[in-house]
Amino acid sequence: MSRSGADLALLLLGGFRALVDAASAELADRGYEDVRPVHDFAMRAIAAGADSASELGRRLSITKQSAAKTIAVLQERGYVARDTDPRDARRKRLQVTELGFDVLRQGEAIFDELRDQWAQRIGAAELESIEDHLTALAGAQPVRFDTPGWIARDIGEPA
């Protein structure tokens, strides 16, 4: 049965949301109710070397001001620390805190568990085939993870 292009797009979105919603719910169950997917993603980038608002903005393909906003939230919640950069007085250097790393580790484990479940349901080879195809079709572009609103929202919806 051949589907419409719009159905395909919605299936991809549905798959994404199934994973992300499940991961967010599990993280909330583990005590991290205030961690949105975009926060997790930003922390990953910071942990990977984006140690300033401007660099984080470049990594996430968003403006430095938006990045700074996210950083402020993460700092407020104790996931990220921000101090002056000894090498450059203009900059503030970012670091993921121990708490932040704990979120990252747990998030990683949860996502991998969810993926395993998918592999068990459709077969590991099939899942890898999907991943390879998607990589070929869309994986070359850096995916923009900007997720205002819905993906950053509290779990427990819809209204």
Added chain:
Amino acid sequence: MSRSGADLALLLLGGFRALVDAASAELADRGYEDVRPVHDFAMRAIAAGADSASELGRRLSITKQSAAKTIAVLQERGYVARDTDPRDARRKRLQVTELGFDVLRQGEAIFDELRDQWAQRIGAAELESIEDHLTALAGAQPVRFDTPGWIARDIGEPA
């Protein structure tokens, strides 16, 4: 090569965005620069029978107030008409205009063209296999298409 669960989620999102961004850009090229994916989706639901703000909200799994907001935008732009419902004085009956149907038809054609391109790149059977698997994994859940911000944004990003 086995990937992480988070990578899988991002691949799905990347695929979705590749399709949606391309479709939005093409629609804009055809003169519909003010049509966001969420607008297209809302119009589909209205055309399919969601003839009131409350029903549209239920279809999209959003509040009636949010639905009303989207409707107001669509009405303003001439894609949807809203008049009193002769059967129920509480209601406003919604209808997609001719202009709105034109957007829907073009959007449909564009998405199908994009899907065909994918089928040509990875093979029609492979693409259908992906669709079937995704349907099995996540297709049973109504996907919430609420897309504040990024997906509703103008084409031409990132900044």
Added chain:
DNA sequence: CGACAAAAGACAGCCAGGGTGTCTATTATT
């Protein structure tokens, strides 16, 4: 070395598309 350009972060205000709360009018149910 000085002038100028580029970069950093902070501050301010704006936006889209979600949300909640409240209200009045209408319809449905008991």
Added chain:
DNA sequence: AATAATAGACACCCTGGCTGTCTTTTGTCG
């Protein structure tokens, strides 16, 4: 007839994006 449920309108809020502006600091160039 009384009450419950529903509709839309209005108001305000939120998140995570955006743009513009500013001052300070660093880098580049003549």
